[in-house]
Amino acid sequence: MTQSLSRLVSSLGADDAVPITCVTAEAWPAVESALPGPQATFARAADFAPKAGRLALLPAPDGRLGAVLFGLGDGGDPMLAGKLPGALPPGTYRFAAAEGFDAATATLAWLLGSYRFGRYRDTGPERPALVAPEGVDAEALVRIAAAVANGRDLVNTPANDLGPAEIEAAVRAVAGRHGASVSVVSGADLARDFPLVHTVGSSSPRAPRLIDLTWGPTDAPRVTLVGKGVAFDTGGLDIKPSSAMLLMKKDMGGSAAALAAADMVMGSGLRLRLRLIVPAVENAVSGEAFRPGDVIRSRSGLTVEIGNTDAEGRLILADALALADAENPELLIDFATLTGAARVALGPDLPAFFTEDDALADAVSEAGAACADPVWRLPLHKPYASLLDSKVADLNNVSGGPFAGAITAALFLRRFAPATRAHVHFDLYGWNPSTKPGRPEGGEVQTARLVHALLSRRYPKA
Template identity: 70%
Template sequence: MANLPPVAAAFAQASGFEAKPGRIVLLPGPDGTLAAVLFGIEPEGGRADPFAVGRLPEALPEGTYRLEGLPGDAALAALAWRLAGYRFGRYRERPVPRARLAVPAGVDAEEVDRIADAVAAGRDLVNTPANDLGPAEIEAASRALAARFGAACTVVAGDDLETGFPLIAAVGRASPRAPRLIDLTWGDPQAPRVTLVGKGVVFDTGGLDLKPPAAMLLMKKDMAGAAVALAAAEMVMGAGLPLRLRVLIPTVENAVAGEAFRPGDVLRSRRGLTVEIGNTDAEGRLILADALSLADEEAPELVFDFATLTGAARTALGPDLPALFTEDDALAAELSATGLSVHDPVWRMPLWAPYGALLDSKVADLNNVSSGPFAGAVTAALFLRRFVSKAAAHVHLDLYGWNPGTKPGRPEGGEVQTARLVYALLKARYAAPKEDRSAS
């Protein structure tokens, strides 16, 4: 507070303000109106929260504010302000903060808006309950996004899945809402090929291996991988990155009925591998397997898959830190560094090949679950890895897709974890001239 005018410094001191993280004091001007706001940040040498500014929109009165003396990335601060203003208001009115931010000089305001709008659209999808968001509604959202950017969108649905996508068909067969494989393509066919695959289980009962009631409460978010893929695609297309982008979304409801697939069933995948069903609650990896097989057939440079796949990943890393799996060491390092730089972090986990034996089956090529209680996130990643061979690099991201409580820039509810990370990586790689891009 040493740089404040004496009267302002005295007022702040009298108000008990301390320059500690999150502390706020409103400073009056000579006429009694609001003149400035003091906001506490981390001390010098501390680990500042890049989204700390996201506390302010809810705390400040209506008006337009500008940031001064802010350490760190001004673009991230502006984005945090925007993201903090998100409200899911489909079922009841939820007033949005009236405090507005004048975008700092040098910050690309259009870029901030594009990213924030894509995140909000993804959050809306995750927050919408399954009675109003089924496979048809995810298809509608995908088609609407494709129409905005002139992308192509094709869909294989219902009985038509039986021949080309038998695992998707089997998982979705018990629901009255037909399963689908959504295929969106955009960009120059001659440009570098990048494919995003998002798990779209609109609700997961567990199937015949029924989940307990408490485990079903948040299962509307089991399609968060699809929301992440669509949000990242919106960012890529909005920025016009020189890519040939493909988005594949297998979307189903894992329901219980007479046509439900069963423990002990043996199913043949699109790739031709036979899969014994050890547990019907491990359905996400089944639908991803068929979608990844399709993605792999055109040998893209990069394949990302996004999925709320295992409780084991949450046990290991908690809700804020998605698990990253890839065999590409350089790409893993690039993703980890990029995640920290844009405050969308991930943590690399091992694709430990010897654990692949835990997926052995006596009657099929592999089982869909491990034979033991250990390394559940690793064995799920190893299962998916069996369905990718031609792509130059494959990244599996096992995420939670939900903010359990409100944090700066991250209101409680649905979250599209890793969408901003993947967009930032693709922008850094492909917005530069081709000769400057590093190989994966």
């Protein structure tokens, strides 16, 4: 358990914990009538109504905090409980039993909402603790929340303290906890075997690398996760304006999401052969930087004309996907903070995803809805592939026009994993622009919990 999360404590001694009644608008009349007289009077005086996120602290007879009312509104969304750790005073709390209340989701939301990034400054007073509800797999929830917290820490860490080597160290740390093996390709071997990764990363004094984690029995179904690990993106010679560079420490958010998902999968002991591939680079500006108009032969053999050096993420993913595709996994999933076009279409909270498999698309959407990690499918519209045509190479890395940027990026990636039919590409933002319940402002590992839920359904523990 990371120190940046609230504690879950044993149900022993729960009678001393302050009860939290999470109440919907429909249930409020019955809840109000069951309150002790003084507390009911206090709630009315405080003008409490069970609107989503509303909070009332009710006194005990001795003047101490005796109970908490928390509004869930009309929908009864238990993820709203993620607001509580930042709203309650220090102490120990428990969820009061209520018919139909999803205590497991509310507990996870509590843990996710208690996260604070504390590497560089004090994060304030001790956060409240929650008594683990009876019948809830608290250990599993803690594992999920800790994996999310670790991923958020990576995204929040600035590039001066997180480069390709530190991304490798983070992968090795997670691998060490689960007995996974890690191999790394760098230097001359990288230039020979992963030329696009080498090309993008060669402009930085911080050496690029290809990180490859494996875990699980070799005879189990093969699932491969690929995460974009651009520690910082200046845009290269097609340099970004300063305003567009401010959040580029998060351009490795795909690798953080993939690592968080892998951490959850390994911690859950799912019956699969997991592979995690992270191409880790920094896209810098120097005399060694690749140029617009360069033509690079990729690992797959396809030649790529560089139309824009700021479309570097798809380049490093192309080599990583070619490596993954050669093994023909049963399922291939890649995660990337890839295009602004996806954000224009869907905003920061809703990652886009692409797949040719309709049944898999339905399963992805259902898993996201079930675990409050939502996504939206966009089409792999094949006629748009012609927008990537090049006059001198097999394809260009950009379309050169303003249309369908997320779709053309996804179509570019598909060219490098032709043998794998069950392929999902997530185009993430990787950042919460403002605090929402369970999602503090800052780095976010979008789709990691979704992928864990999806794989848990498909490959349950032996």
